[in-house]
Amino acid sequence: xxxxxxxxxxxxxxxxxxxxxxxxxxxxxxxxxxxxxxxxxxxxxxxxxxxxxxxxxxxxxxxxxxxxxxxxxxxxxxxxxxxxxxxxxxxxxxxxxxxxxxxxxxxxxxxxxxxxxxxxxxxxxxxxxxxxxxxxxxxxxxxxxxxxxxxxxxxxxxxxxxxxxxxxxxxxxxxxxxxxxxxxxxxxxxxxxxxxxxxxxxxxxxxxxxxxxxxxxxxxxxxxxxxxxxxxxxxxxxxxxxxxxxxxxxxxxxxxxxxxxxxxxxxxxxxxxxxxxxxxxxxxxxxxxxxxxxxxxxxxxxxxxxxxxxxxxxxxxxxxxxxxx
Numbered sequence: 001x002x003x004x005x006x007x008x009x010x011x012x013x014x015x016x017x018x019x020x021x022x023x024x025x026x027x028x029x030x031x032x033x034x035x036x037x038x039x040x041x042x043x044x045x046x047x048x049x050x051x052x053x054x055x056x057x058x059x060x061x062x063x064x065x066x067x068x069x070x071x072x073x074x075x076x077x078x079x080x081x082x083x084x085x086x087x088x089x090x091x092x093x094x095x096x097x098x099x100x101x102x103x104x105x106x107x108x109x110x111x112x113x114x115x116x117x118x119x120x121x122x123x124x125x126x127x128x129x130x131x132x133x134x135x136x137x138x139x140x141x142x143x144x145x146x147x148x149x150x151x152x153x154x155x156x157x158x159x160x161x162x163x164x165x166x167x168x169x170x171x172x173x174x175x176x177x178x179x180x181x182x183x184x185x186x187x188x189x190x191x192x193x194x195x196x197x198x199x200x201x202x203x204x205x206x207x208x209x210x211x212x213x214x215x216x217x218x219x220x221x222x223x224x225x226x227x228x229x230x231x232x233x234x235x236x237x238x239x240x241x242x243x244x245x246x247x248x249x250x251x252x253x254x255x256x257x258x259x260x261x262x263x264x265x266x267x268x269x270x271x272x273x274x275x276x277x278x279x280x281x282x283x284x285x286x287x288x289x290x291x292x293x294x295x296x297x298x299x300x301x302x303x304x305x306x307x308x309x310x311x312x313x314x315x316x317x318x319x320x321x322x323x324x325x
Contacts, residue, residue: 008062009055014219015279016056024062031210038209038226041286042233049283169211173204189306189314191240198235205229219275223282234289241302242319243293251292258288 010020010030019037023030041048180203181196208225237243252259262284269277299319307315 007059009059011062011064014222015275016052017061018052018055018059021059021062034209034222035206038229041283042230042290049279049286169207170204173200173207176203187308189308190302191305195240196236198232198239201228201232202236205232220278223278226282227285230286230289234292237293237297238300241300244298244300247292247297250296250298251288254296255288255292258284258291262288
């Protein structure tokens, strides 16, 4: 009999765990459900955001899964080698590891055994084990671990910094934007490739939503991606000439309370380190973009577009200006 699976809010959450919980219930990638919720919110004028909040309040959180804890000792007491500091022993070379795996010796006189040949050749013991007063050479073990520690330190120092990662991410998004813009200008005759610069914000927003950020910044990075993608979708029809540039001023005059509320909630959320105000601020930005295009957009200079197929055929498409005021 199969176990009945319930719908919970996931503990591996960016915001509230709703999308991740649905993804765990359906056995899909959480990125798919998150992008679906964002697209649904844009198409329904923010209704998807309110649905997310309702599910956040109704769905219970997933129960904790108890897992065994891996406990590592700090000190080991041995009749043969004395007291060994496990913290300094971690990261030793292969010779020290072979020494740690040596066979234990038990006798009535508690005399230390003769060291294995592998440990003697590696130089892990300073005096001859078996002689009176012989014990583990801590300084030798530290020297053995020195080379490994230097290699680890070098790896940490040469690891790419956060700034380099951000620059590489922006450079990759820029290359994708240029490629898509050139392809779009080849298909649409009236559009130049440099007019598609808002695609950079759309691509960067999608990448920011898809690539999780380390630590506790995952939710903020996801909401930042939603904001960037919404801003790019607002500016793209304006830059190519479908919507007039004057419409942006009319949007700001008519919907300024949404922007003011978004900025205030964003500042409060960052100050209080809370995700909920940042989420509401992102929803206000999405509503500003959607309502601005539907209520305050005036037609631009581009009324028809000519689509050129790879076979050389051309098709004229009349833009639906009934959506604009």
